[in-house]
C-alpha cells in the first residue's frame with residue numbers, strides 16, 4: 001500500500017515524485033540498456049523496436065534491467081493500491097528527447113485524459129481509505145534533468161478540475177519558454193533514478209528540450225485495471241518477457257488475483 005504521505009500528496013497534487021528510487025547496479029544496467037537501444041540503428045534492432053524518433057516503442061522490454069522497472073519495489077505498492085490490487089501494464093515505451101530526430105526537442109502541448117477523451121472516462125477516487133485511479137503513468141528517469149533544460153510540465157491539482165481549461169490559458173496550451181512558465185504550471189526536473197507517477201487526469205505536457213549534448217531519457221509505463229482488454233505489447237515482444245512481466249501485462253477478470261500481486265517484491269526469473 002501507499003504510505004500516508006504518498007497518498008496525501010498524490011491525492012492533492014495528482015502526481016508523486018519518488019527521489020533516488022532506482023540505485024546502484026540496477027540504475028547503471030538500465031542506463032546502459034537504454035543507451036544501447038537509442039544508439040542502435042533500427043535495422044539492427046529486434047522486431048518491435050525502433051530507435052529513429054523521440055518515442056522508442058516497447059522500451060521496457062529491451063532488456064531485463066529495463067523490464068524490472070515495471071515492477072520496481074518503490075512503485076509496486078503504489079501500482080497495487082491505485083488499481084485495487086488488479087494491475088495491468090497496458091504498454092511501456094521509452095522517450096529519448098533529443099534534438100535531430102522526429103519530434104525530438106519539441107514542446108508537447110498540455111493535455112490530460114479528461115480533455116482528450118471526455119469527463120467521465122477516467123476515475124480518481126477514495127475507496128475505503130485508499131486511492132483508486134484507473135489510468136496512470138509511471139516514468140522511471142534514467143538521465144538527469146536540470147533546471148533550465150526543459151522537460152515535463154504539470155498543472156498540480158488539475159486531476160480534480162471541475163471546470164474546463166480555458167483555451168487561451170497557459171499560452172494556449174503550449175508552453176515553449178523555460179524562462180517564462182505561466183503561473184499554475186510547474187516544470188519537474190527529476191534526476192536519474194527518480195520515479196514520477198502521474199494520474200492521466202493531471203494536465204501535463206513538456207517544454208522543448210534544450211541541451212544538445214545530452215538527452216532526457218525515461219520509460220513511459222502505462223497502468224490500468226486488468227479487466228480493460230489486451231495490453232498493446234505485440235507478440236514478438238512478449239516472447240522476450242519474464243513470466244512475472246507476462247502476468248503483469250495479462251488481461252484478467254476482476255475476480256482473479258495475480259500471483260505477482262501477492263508479493264511485496266517481485267523478482268524477474
Ligand SMILES: O=C(O)CCC(=O)C(=O)O
Pocket residue numbers: 095108151152153204205206220
Ligand atoms: O515528455 C514528457 O515528459 C511527457 C510525456 C507524455 O506526457 C506523453 O508521452 O504522453
